[in-house]
Amino acid sequence: MFNLSGKTVLITGSAGGLGKEFAQRILQQGAKVCLTDIKTELGQATEKEFVKAFGADRVHFEVCNVTNADDVLKVWQNACQKFEVDHLDVLVNNAGVMGEKEGWKLCLDINLRGVLNGCTLAMEKMSRANGGRGGVIVNVASILGLFNAQQPKGWAYNTSKSAVVTYSRCVGTAETEAQDGIRILTLCPSVTQTPILDGCTQAELAEMKKNVGGFLQADQVGKAFMTLLQTGQTGSVMSVWKDCPPYYIPDTGMGLFILYTTCAMVMRFVPKSVFDPTNGLKFFPHMTFILVAMLVVWILVAKFSMWLLF
Ligand SMILES: NC(=O)C1=CN([C@@H]2O[C@H](COP(=O)(O)OP(=O)(O)OC[C@H]3O[C@@H](n4cnc5c(N)ncnc54)[C@H](O)[C@@H]3O)[C@@H](O)[C@H]2O)C=CC1
Numbered sequence: 511m512f513n514l515s516g517k518t519v520l521i522t523g524s525a526g527g528l529g530k531e532f533a534q535r536i537l538q539q540g541a542k543v544c545l546t547d548i549k550t551e552l553g554q555a556t557e558k559e560f561v562k563a564f565g566a567d568r569v570h571f572e573v574c575n576v577t578n579a580d581d582v583l584k585v586w587q588n589a590c591q592k593f594e595v596d597h598l599d600v601l602v603n604n605a606g607v608m609g610e611k612e613g614w615k616l617c618l619d620i621n622l623r624g625v626l627n628g629c630t631l632a633m634e635k636m637s638r639a640n641g642g643r644g645g646v647i648v649n650v651a652s653i654l655g656l657f658n659a660q661q662p663k664g665w666a667y668n669t670s671k672s673a674v675v676t677y678s679r680c681v682g683t684a685e686t687e688a689q690d691g692i693r694i695l696t697l698c699p700s701v702t703q704t705p706i707l708d709g710c711t712q713a714e715l716a717e718m719k720k721n722v723g724g725f726l727q728a729d730q731v732g733k734a735f736m737t738l739l740q741t742g743q744t745g746s747v748m749s750v751w752k753d754c755p756p757y758y759i760p761d762t763g764m765g766l767f768i769l770y771t772t773c774a775m776v777m778r779f780v781p782k783s784v785f786d787p788t789n790g791l792k793f794f795p796h797m798t799f800i801l802v803a804m805l806v807v808w809i810l811v812a813k814f815s816m817w818l819l820f
């Protein structure tokens with residue numbers, strides 16, 4: 511288990527909401543946390559609250575706009591200076607917006623470019639191959655990065671979050687870990703009661719609540735985050751859903767692609783008449799037909815091999 515005691519951590523978008531929750535939990539484990547956000551007053555208030563609880567030498571707040579790579583570099587350097595260290599151990603790319611009022615360009619800039627700015631810098635600084643000490647990066651995506659579903663503020667959010675999941679899986683490989691000593695993790699919470707929902711109308715909230723069976727509270731996401739940070743393997747993607755323990759989502763994309771491609775190949779040899787709308791299979795999509803057929807064959811083969819073995 512990754513021990514946070516004495517470690518140095520930078521969290522983007524942590525003046526409030528989930529970022530603040532993550533900061534508090536990390537501080538409780540004995541680490542030093544640099545809070546960053548574009549909201550100066552809220553950031554300073556959170557800093558004050560945490561300084562009182564954990565001490566001035568372990569908490570620092572800096573204004574940082576994640577869309578600006580120079581800002582991210584500056585805050586990284588200032589955090590090292592404040593904590594009197596030459597390295598940071600953990601970066602949490604948490605800053606995010608739903609994107610309706612920002613528009614799609616700024617939404618992608620914050621939710622995707624912000625994560626890339628942070629990861630690029632952290633990988634450069636932490637990389638053992640570059641003389642760094644290794645570390646951990648946690649990217650905060652969303653369940654909407656795992657599948658597509660309607661939410662009231664538009665497609666840019668879903669697009670940005672699925673890109674974050676894909677990017678994290680691309681860089682979170684065993685090779686990166688072996689070479690650079692960096693674990694790269696992704697958290698995908700369901701809808702959580704935080705200020706990000708402030709721009710939603712009551713009707714929009716009710717619709718989302720119905721879709722996801724109720725909202726999470728920040729402390730439930732905080733608990734999952736700590737499990738991921740302390741025990742998650744590199745490249746892993748954790749989902750947080752209401753009323754169940756957090757769980758990992760494997761990348762099944764290629765498996766499904768191969769399955770469907772095989773189906774398409776098999777389909778070349780199936781007479782078209784089987785799928786003639788007049789023959790009773792009208793409402794039975796041909797891919798499903800092939801999938802069911804393959805499943806039956808697979809079960810028979812499995813059963814048959816069991817008979818042979820025992
Ligand atoms: N609350 C929810 O339902 C869910 C939230 N998430 C993600 O969790 C992360 C945290 O969101 P919440 O705490 O829920 O919302 P929040 O609105 O409380 O926190 C987001 C923070 O990011 C900051 N921020 C926005 N633009 C920024 C920029 N350019 N540079 C630096 N900071 C910036 C905001 O000022 C804010 O403090 C986001 O990435 C969000 O997409 C994921 C799934 C569900």
Ligand SMILES: CCC(=O)/C=C/C=C\C[C@@H](O)/C=C/C=C/C=C\[C@@H](O)CCCC(=O)O
Pocket residue numbers: 608651652653654659660661662699700701706717718721722723
């Ligand atoms: C800030 C917003 C964010 O990051 C996340 C939003 C998440 C969901 C938006 C909501 O409108 C869509 C949800 C769609 C869910 C689809 C399937 C579920 O209904 C499966 C239910 C499974 C179960 O009941 O356990």
